[in-house]
Amino acid sequence: MFDRHAFTARRVVLGLSVEELADEMLVAPSTIYRWESGETCPSLRMLVQASRHLCTPMLSLMTEEDTERRRKATAVDALIREGA
Numbered sequence: 062m063f064d065r066h067a068f069t070a071r072r073v074v075l076g077l078s079v080e081e082l083a084d085e086m087l088v089a090p091s092t093i094y095r096w097e098s099g100e101t102c103p104s105l106r107m108l109v110q111a112s113r114h115l116c117t118p119m120l121s122l123m124t125e126e127d128t129e130r131r132r133k134a135t136a137v138d139a140l141i142r143e144g145a
Contacts, residue, residue, distance in 0.1 A: 062124045063102040071115045071122070085114050109137055 072082055072093075079097070083090040086107075095101040103111060112119040119134040 063096070063108065064122055064124045065097050065099050065102075068111065068115070068122050069097045071117050075115060082114060086110055105133060105137075108134070109141075112138075113141075 072079070077085075079093045080090045083093045086093075088107075092101075096103055108119055108122060112122060115122070118138045120138060123134055
């Protein structure tokens, strides 16, 4: 499951405002606000994009609870490392 707290913390550590991250990801700032408030969660595709913009593995943006999504995230992270 998406870890909104880890997502927000990473954005803040990088010194990015919600608006700046939204611009980089080509989404509305309200989308980022909804993710950070827990109102909605990003799709797997958006999670990949977020991890790239936040320079962090997808797994760091997920909780331990969702094993299926964690498995997919592990596979995507491995593919990203291979392509880098």
